Amino acid sequence: MVENNRWGNLLAHIILILGVAIVIFPVYVAIIASTHPSGTFLRGVMPLLPGPNALENYKTVIVEGRSRAGTPPIGGMLWNSFVMAMAITIGKLSISLLSAFAIVYFRFPFRIFFFWVIFLTLMLPVEVRILPTFQVVADLGMLNSFAGLSIPLIASATATFLFRQFFMTVPEELMEAARVDGAGPMKFFKDILMPLSITNIAALFVIMFIYGWNQYLWPLLITTDPEYYTIVMGIQRMVTGGDSEPLWHLVMATVVLAALPPILVILFMQRLFVKGLTETEK
């Protein structure tokens, strides 16, 4: 900044520390709650210091679940979430790389038509056309399957859009050189274009993984078999168990486990995440 204002900087630090505290508070509360025995929550206000039951609570949710209430162990749900998130991520990246390559590096009839068919999907989130999409998936017999969980969510053009923008900035000389050397289009794609795009692919990977992991409405609708529950939707099944208060210590242990993987992905890949985010949206 322009002048060195010590009091101003101090004030800024205070505001930021308070802000960070408020931002962190909900997750702190969840972690604390997940370490208490169930009795704590019958006795009035929730505690703000850790309790003794952490290991037991986490063991309960991961291994046993609450089979009587219809919630399977979390272990399986975490695995399902992981498979779904990876399937969505890899699926989106591969179809987007291929179609962006076709659109940028070829000239062929109906190119612009296909371009618009794909780009229409930028507009409508699955929440808006939820019922007909559900019917299509049901008609195809894809309820309760990983294909049903992931494929309908792959149909979105954000990644195609980003790769198209990026391919447009790749110098033409590279392709000319490849052609002079007698390389076909697929060889050029594999040996030159892919290595150049690796940072973009990694950045998008972070964002797509988080998107896939955090899906809620879609798995809620198409999975009726607990075998295929994902963890984010599984939480809802734990919370709405009749009129009684939820078992908060177990719910919060589940919340922590459900939120942790995407948070770790962001923290470890922050630079890539920011790059991917600002580029997809602008």
Next chain:
Amino acid sequence: MQTKRMTFSSGWLPYALLAPQVIITLIFFIWPASQALYQSVLRQDIFGLRTEFVGLDNFARLLNDPLYLNSLNVTFWFSVGTTFLSMSVALLFAVMVNRMIRSRDSYTTFLVWPYAVAPAIAGVLWWFIFNPSIGIMPYMLKGFGYDWNHRSSSTDAMILIIVAAAWKQISYNFLFFLAGLQSIPQSLIEAAAIDGASRMKRFWTIVFPLLSPITFFLMVVNVVYAMFDTFGVIHATTEGGPAQATNILVYKVYRDGFVNLNLGSSAAQSVILMAIVVILTVIQFRYIERRVNY
């Protein structure tokens, strides 16, 4: 539309490359979207035995339905509240972090991670904090003489979902504001400082106007977020209640379609929502194009 100056000779290859995406788009996107359009002009009897064509009747009914109008109203206040809260807090954080030199990256790390939390989980977290019997917030509010109960008070329920939805969105807005602040040339601010403009004056007359394209972009993105991505926040917490107070449009489409099995009405609501997203997206794209010309 642009291509490269030189292209590969075509043939079947480009079609093969496009095929996976186009096929998935047709089956899981174009087909259901057109189904929604088609169903929006039909009405089924309660057993699903007879279907008749009713034209725009479903839409006319919706616009005369007090529950739908209420849902529109609720969605409006929810979007305004979420957008305003998350953007103003994010801007404050971004301005403060932008002053920092050494600690900038550490603060950023602490502020970006809520992006990774699913809306449904954000909802459950705040629901727990605001739980009338054991939550910490009602306990503190009681100290100020306020009796919090989002199960009976419409206002409390609305505040709850706005806080949960906005909390998650702060990190997103923060990153964009910070990027915007960092692209403002220092020389402009220094010149104003030499002319004797105070810090506040410099912010409101130089920095804030230069941020306005980003602010506008974020406004559109946040409204889209509040309207469409917050299903989880509502479904995992208030379920639209109490007394329809938090029944936003996306949640109502789901309720009317899957719970009340009113297909025609649900489809008509979907179509109205599609129109809203398309308008917002077009606005966003026009804005992007203008940015490119800068």
